[in-house]
Amino acid sequence: MAIFQLPGPVVHSPYRSFLRLVVLPALLVSGGMAIANAAPVIGSVRAGSGDRVDIRGQGFAAPCPACEVQAEYAGGLRIALQIDDWSDNAIVARLPDLNAGDQVRLRIVRGAQRSAPVQIRVKMRFEQSVLAHHKSQRKVGDKGELSVPIPAVTLQCAKSTRVFGGASIRYRKRRFAEAQIVSAPQPSCTTCKPVVIRWYHEPTGELDIEVIARWRIVEGVCATRKR
Numbered sequence: 189m190a191i192f193q194l195p196g197p198v199v200h201s202p203y204r205s206f207l208r209l210v211v212l213p214a215l216l217v218s219g220g221m222a223i224a225n226a227a228p229v230i231g232s233v234r235a236g237s238g239d240r241v242d243i244r245g246q247g248f249a250a251p252c253p254a255c256e257v258q259a260e261y262a263g264g265l266r267i268a269l270q271i272d273d274w275s276d277n278a279i280v281a282r283l284p285d286l287n288a289g290d291q292v293r294l295r296i297v298r299g300a301q302r303s304a305p306v307q308i309r310v311k312m313r314f315e316q317s318v319l320a321h322h323k324s325q326r327k328v329g330d331k332g333e334l335s336v337p338i339p340a341v342t343l344q345c346a347k348s349t350r351v352f353g354g355a356s357i358r359y360r361k362r363r364f365a366e367a368q369i370v371s372a373p374q375p376s377c378t379t380c381k382p383v384v385i386r387w388y389h390e391p392t393g394e395l396d397i398e399v400i401a402r403w404r405i406v407e408g409v410c411a412t413r414k415r
Contacts, residue, residue: 207254228303235311236280239412240272243279243294247304250276254299257281258415262289267413287312287343287376287406309405314353318400323390324359331388336399338373338380343408350403351376354384358400364393376404 233243233283257279265288269281283292283403290312293305320336338352353375357367367387373380387393 193332218328225297227301228357230294230296230303230306233294233306233308235308237313238240239282241281241283241294244277245296245297246277248274248276248279248296249298252298254297256297259283259298260293260305261286262291262357265409266415267409269413270413283310284407285312285405287378287404288367289404297395311391315350315383315403317396317401317403318398319355319383320399321397322367322385322387322399323396324387325394326389327391328351328366329332329389329391329393330395332386333370334385334399335386336385338377338381338382338401340379343406345408345410347408348405351378352380352401353404354402356400356402357385358398359396360398361394361396363389363395364391365389367395367396367397376406381398 214391226247228247228249230243232243234242234244236242249255250346251271251274255274257271258264258266259269264398265286267286269283271279271281273280279296283294290310292310293307295305296303319338320334322334324330324332336355341349341351343349355369355372357369359367365388367385369383370386371381371384374382383399383401385397385399387395387397
């Protein structure tokens with residue numbers, strides 16, 4: 189037997205009104221707070237113009253005094269990067285070459301929340317210059333050793349400085365002759381030993397060489413940015 193229920197007046201329950209007016213807004217607010225308190229997530233990091241990096245992801249939120257991008261270099265050096273632009277899903281920051289390796293780990297810090305680190309290669313710049321010049325053309329032949337000093341440097345906060353990055357020999361003239369680098373300082377040294385070249389040429393021979401230095405352009409660390 190089918191039972192039919194006649195429509196009657198709608199009864200408004202006080203309990204339903206309580207849910208609608210109090211509980212649901214509270215859930216929405218708590219959900220928004222959970223999203224705001226979620227750790228930022230880095231999706232990608234790409235090299236931009238100059239020493240800038242473009243960081244994309246989500247949950248970066250708005251800029252704040254406790255918000256920063258930290259970069260960890262070789263040897264445990266960690267700094268807060270200079271920020272050019274910050275939004276909820278994109279950050280543009282400067283990643284300087286601090287003469288501390290060529291790989292860094294980037295992490296976004298927002299108060300107590302931290303993203304997982306992402307590794308990126310530091311963009312390095314180099315220059316070349318003639319470090320020394322040597323010439324010999326004695327008819328009886330000749331040989332010797334050439335010691336070329338590398339100037340010491342002091343790195344200063346945010347100031348571009350050239351540090352030794354390597355050396356090579358360029359022959360201008362060469363006849364029955366040879367030159368070889370037998371000793372060179374470690375790249376990136378700030379107080380460096382000299383570059384030592386041994387050379388010779390046979391009778392009727394001739395040697396004319398330039399010692400070429402490769403310089404890495406780096407910056408000094410600012411104490412205020414160390415973490």
